[in-house]
Amino acid sequence: MQKIDRSYLRKFRYSVQWGIFALTAFSGYRLYLFAEHFASGYKTPLVERPPLVDGFLPIGALMSLKLWITEGIFDPIHPAALVIFISAIAISAVLKKAFCGWICPLGALSEAVFKTGRKVFGRNPILPKFIDYPLRSVKYMLLVFFLYVVGKMSSGALAGFLSEPYWKVADIKMLGFFTEMSSLTFYVLLALFALSLPFKNFWCRYLCPYGALLGLLSLLSPFKITRREEACIHCHKCTANCPSLLPVEDKVRIKSPECTGCLTCVSLCPSKGALEMSLPAKKSVRPLIYVILVMAVFFGIIAAAKLTGHWHSNVTYEEYKAVIPAISELEHP
Ligand code: SF4
Ligand code: SF4
Secondary structure: OOEOOOHHHHHHHHHHHHHHHHHHHHHHHHHHHHHHHHHOOOOOOOOOOOHHHHHHOHHHHHHHHHHHHHHOOOOOOOHHHHHHHHHHHHHHHHHOOHHHHHHOHHHHHHHHHHHHHHHHHOOOOOOOHHHHHHHHHHHHHHHHHHHHHHHHOOHHHHHHHHOOHHHHOHHHHHHHHHHOOOHHHHHHHHHHHHHHOOOOOHHHHHHOHHHHHHHHHHOOOOOEEEEOOOOOOOOOHHHHHOOOOOOHHHOOEOOOOOOOOOOHHHHHOOEOOOEEEEEHHHEEEOHHHHHHHHHHHHHHHHHHHHHOOOOOOOOOHHHHHHHHHHHHHOOOO
16 A cells, blocks of 8 residues: 555645634624724724625525526625625535535534544544434425525515615624523524534534535535545545545545535545545546635635625615614514
8 A cells, every 4th residue: 555644634624714714703803893883882993894704694695696696786785795605606516515614614613613522522423314314404404494485585575675774784683693692592502512512513414504505516516535446445534534424435436415525534544546536537636726726716706706896895884873873673674
């Protein structure tokens, strides 16, 4: 066996994931300062609203996408929500569900939590199939629900929602979910944390409708993890360490919608040529080329949006001044 060391891939992925996590956390803090300026009666300094937080408005982004496709209107209130949504969709359709494996801050957090659980409990238990299968369908049911609700909305209703005062401050409302946490929210988050400690990627695997959509789109991607039996020494490292619990060692090509293209299996495989990210006809793609493509699609779409004026919100200071002080009275339309 010819040995290979690709541990640099894991270090690189953690750097990307936690870099984006830090950027997102910083954006959340900037959003808090932005909202505080209005809530404090303009006593605190005004900071620029960070568009990156729009990534946490996926349902609004789904509405925006439908309005854009059907009416050609690109939502000017939270354009970054649609831009991030489009980039996640594009990555999935072409390069597998790598948005979840490389970019999503919740993915990074989820992985850190189950790895902590592994240290605490000595392992990450796997739910029996009769519980795992029905639970995995929950995220698809949530996806169908959101697609049905948004699909049923007329263009007029979509445009109406996206011009409501509520949508203007939907990001600040979401922030309030954490800064003014209700006891129900606290207990739900605590339960999620408790389940995410022992079980690998509990939120992503069972509950995230965004990941469900990206997983289904990833079936279109020509990129697949491919194992070559002649080089495989059956060391079991790939299967044992796959965050998505995929039986890599037993497959030739991983076609599952659960594969996030995280390359953990590739980075741990000790046998040269046994496991690669490949195109059809087993045409291998160097791991770093694959990652560069993922980053190029994500940051390229954001850069294009910035250059064409589709990144920053057009809500004016005066409009925020009118809406934010009365934010607690705004209900979801
Ligand atoms: S099969 Fe490999 S690339 Fe896919 S999720 Fe599992 S470890 Fe990551
Ligand atoms: S990591 Fe997986 S593909 Fe690589 S040698 Fe071990 S069992 Fe085979």
